[in-house]
Amino acid sequence: MIEAIITVLGRFVMNTISSFGYSGIFLTMAIESACIPLPSEIIMPFSGYLVTTGQFSLMGVTLAGAIGNVAGSIVAYYAGVWGGRPFVERYGPYMLVSRRDLDLADRWFQKYGDAAVLFSRMLPVVRTFISLPAGIAGMNFPRFVLFTFVGALPWCYLLAYIGVKMGEQWDQLHDYFHQLDIVIGVLLVLAGGYFLWSHWPRRGSDHTS
Numbered sequence: 001m002i003e004a005i006i007t008v009l010g011r012f013v014m015n016t017i018s019s020f021g022y023s024g025i026f027l028t029m030a031i032e033s034a035c036i037p038l039p040s041e042i043i044m045p046f047s048g049y050l051v052t053t054g055q056f057s058l059m060g061v062t063l064a065g066a067i068g069n070v071a072g073s074i075v076a077y078y079a080g081v082w083g084g085r086p087f088v089e090r091y092g093p094y095m096l097v098s099r100r101d102l103d104l105a106d107r108w109f110q111k112y113g114d115a116a117v118l119f120s121r122m123l124p125v126v127r128t129f130i131s132l133p134a135g136i137a138g139m140n141f142p143r144f145v146l147f148t149f150v151g152a153l154p155w156c157y158l159l160a161y162i163g164v165k166m167g168e169q170w171d172q173l174h175d176y177f178h179q180l181d182i183v184i185g186v187l188l189v190l191a192g193g194y195f196l197w198s199h200w201p202r203r204g205s206d207h208t209s
Contacts (some may be wrong), residue, residue, distance in 0.1 A: 003158060009037075009038060009039070009042065010042055012028075012038075012043050013038065013043050013046060013094075014046055014081075016028055017043070017046060017047055017050065018050075020087070021055070021056070022056070022060055022061075022064040022200050023064075025043065025044075025047050025056075025061060025065055025066065025068060026067060026068035027063045027066075028043045028064075028068070029043055029044075029064070029065045029067075029068030029069050029071075029072065029156075030068040030069070030071040030072035030075075030129065031072060031204060032039055032049060032068075032069075032071075032072060032075045033068065033069045033070075033071070033072025033075075033076065034075040034076050034130070035070035035072075035128060035129060035130070035131075035132070036072075037160060040065070040069075040155070040156070041124075041159065042071040043159075044061070044065050044155075044156055044159030044160045044163065045064065045160070045166065046160050046163060047061040047064075047065065047130040047161035047163060047164020048061060048159065048161060048162060048164040048167070049164070049167040050163075050164055050167075051160065051163070051164050051167070052164055052167030052168055053167070054083075055096035055207070057183065058157075058161065058164060058198055060151060060155070060159060061160045062156045062157045062160055062204055064098075065152070065156035065159075065160065066149055066152040066156045067149070068148050069121070069148065069149070069152035069156065070148050071156075071162050073131040073144075073148045074131075074145070075145060076077060076089075076129075076131035076132055076133045076135065076181070077134055077135035077139075077141070078135060079131075079135060080104070080131065080132045080133065080134065080135025080136040080137075081133065081135040081136070081138065083178075085102075085136055098154060102129060102132060104126060105129040105130045105132060105133050106133045107125055108120055108126055109130065109133040109137060110133075110135075111133060112141070114139055114144075115137065115147075116130055116134075117130055117134050117147040117148060117151065118129070118147040118150060118151040119151065120151070121148065121151025121152045121155055122145075122154055122155045127151075127155065131144075142195055153192075169197045
């Protein structure tokens with residue numbers, strides 16, 4: 001089942017970005033940052049690969065990803081502001097947001113305060129959900145937007161750069177593979193598989209304290 005979901009997500013990401021360019025990067029990163037399971041580990045490396053084809057620039061890809069990250073995070077922030085913890089716990093599982101994920105983000109925010117929004121953007125799992133406790137706690141909104149953007153930049157750049165390096169190595173790999181999609185696809189499936197595995201609700205653990 002997870003393999004089928006990864007395939008669908010991968011195709012959606014690649015088709016959206018290929019069709020809509022920078023707007024596609026913005027849209028898919030906004031979806032991911034709104035706590036909907038569309039992994040940046042697929043979005044940004046594929047965008048970085050397209051830099052090597054001349055479709056994008058590395059800086060353009062990075063900025064589009066970071067701005068999309070801000071847009072989606074604002075949605076999650078206000079879900080926390082307006083709905084609070086009960087709303088997130090009730091509807092989170094429909095978006096693969098488990099109580100374990102929310103507890104982890106809560107602990108980060110309680111331990112580091114506003115700075116957690118900045119630093120957690122560069123960490124898997126926590127970065128996706130940190131906007132929720134920030135909204136629940138009523139973090140200053142302009143500060144939230146600034147910290148989100150600054151924190152998202154290095155994450156987006158790193159993943160895009162990985163995609164660039166993957167594309168640059170194709171000349172050495174083409175003798176062994178007939179289609180670039182095979183190489184890119186395998187790596188993206190591995191990244192997407194890790195994302196879904198780490199976010200898939202563990203029903204048993206979610207209801208234990």
